[in-house]
Amino acid sequence: MHRRFFIAWMLALGICGSFAPADAQQRIGRAAVVRNDVSQIAPRVMKISVGDEIFRDETVRTAADSDAKFVLRDDTNLSLGPGSTLKLDRAVFSGETNVGDVAVKLTSGAFRFVTGSSTKESYKIVTPLATIGVRGTTLDFLIQRFRNTVVLQDGQARVSAGGQFVDLLFPGDSVVITATAGKIQITKTSSPPWTFAGACAANSALCSRTRFADAAVIDVEFASALCGK
Numbered sequence: 001m002h003r004r005f006f007i008a009w010m011l012a013l014g015i016c017g018s019f020a021p022a023d024a025q026q027r028i029g030r031a032a033v034v035r036n037d038v039s040q041i042a043p044r045v046m047k048i049s050v051g052d053e054i055f056r057d058e059t060v061r062t063a064a065d066s067d068a069k070f071v072l073r074d075d076t077n078l079s080l081g082p083g084s085t086l087k088l089d090r091a092v093f094s095g096e097t098n099v100g101d102v103a104v105k106l107t108s109g110a111f112r113f114v115t116g117s118s119t120k121e122s123y124k125i126v127t128p129l130a131t132i133g134v135r136g137t138t139l140d141f142l143i144q145r146f147r148n149t150v151v152l153q154d155g156q157a158r159v160s161a162g163g164q165f166v167d168l169l170f171p172g173d174s175v176v177i178t179a180t181a182g183k184i185q186i187t188k189t190s191s192p193p194w195t196f197a198g199a200c201a202a203n204s205a206l207c208s209r210t211r212f213a214d215a216a217v218i219d220v221e222f223a224s225a226l227c228g229k
Contacts, residue, residue: 028091029054029072030215033079033205037063041085051215059087062109067199069206071215074116076102076123079206081199084109084143089126111141112196112207115155129177129184130161139168140196148177151192161186 031038031052038048042059054060054070062068062080069079072091080086090103103124104113115123115137125132127141129148137155141148150159152168159166161177162184168175174192178185200207 026055027053028056028088029070029076029212031068032071032077032210032215033067033069033203035068035203036066038066038068038080039063042087054088056088056091059085059107061085067203067206069210071210071212072102072116073212074118074122075211076116076118077112077114077210078104079112079114079196079199081110081196081206084111086111106141106143108143108145110196110199111143112138112153112199113141114138114209116212127177129179130159130175130186132160133158140192140194142194146179149194150175150177151195153195159186 031048031050031054034048034050039061040046040048040058041061043057048060048068060068060070060080062082062084064083067079067081067084069077071077078086085107087105087107089105090101102118102122103126105126107128113125113134115134120133120135123134125134125139125141127143127148127150128145130150132139132150135156137157138153139157140151140153150157150168151172151174153171157168159168159175159177164186166175166186166188170190172190172192174189176187176189176193178187196207
């Protein structure tokens with residue numbers, strides 16, 4: 001099923017009074033950029049289009065020739081390069097734009113994470129090999145099976161892995177986390193081995209800052225039309 005029609009159908013049921021729309025706490029953001037094949041793969045499978053709402057506990061994936069950007073209600077920007085998968089593991093908002101707790105799991109692929117207006121303690125990014133705490137930050141991630149790369153573009157961050165931690169304090173500071181024979185090694189460098197810039201060059205919309213208020217919205221009028229209103 002196409003995601004836009006599915007959500008519009010649910011909204012229509014709510015507008016018609018036969019179904020209660022998903023709680024606002026569950027709706028955490030919108031898809032601001034979608035190129036080619038981008039899908040929700042859990043808890044159900046459906047295509048994602050620009051303007052679609054995204055939900056807590058949702059897992060999304062971009063195909064090999066595709067990319068996307070999601071904007072959370074506090075203006076956090078999450079960009080995914082081709083062939084990438086992430087889970088919006090947890091997002092609890094204390095108001096319309098302030099987040100109390102956000103956790104994102106980056107499973108595989110290339111990502112750029114730009115924090116929004118919430119406090120730095122609100123965010124936690126988890127990769128297969130590390131946990132990252134952020135401080136007003138723009139971070140690039142390349143997540144491979146036994147190798148995770150984290151590159152600081154702005155702000156500060158702390159990367160924890162295998163009982164070790166490394167602080168990223170200056171733009172270009174990077175860490176490479178590897179797993180070999182069950183042992184995790186974390187190496188810091190000031191010369192990034194990779195950045196998200198290649199994805200930005202292919203689709204500049206991924207790397208321009210987008211506010212939640214400016215992201216495309218679901219067409220509620222279409223949902224109303226389903227009710228004959």
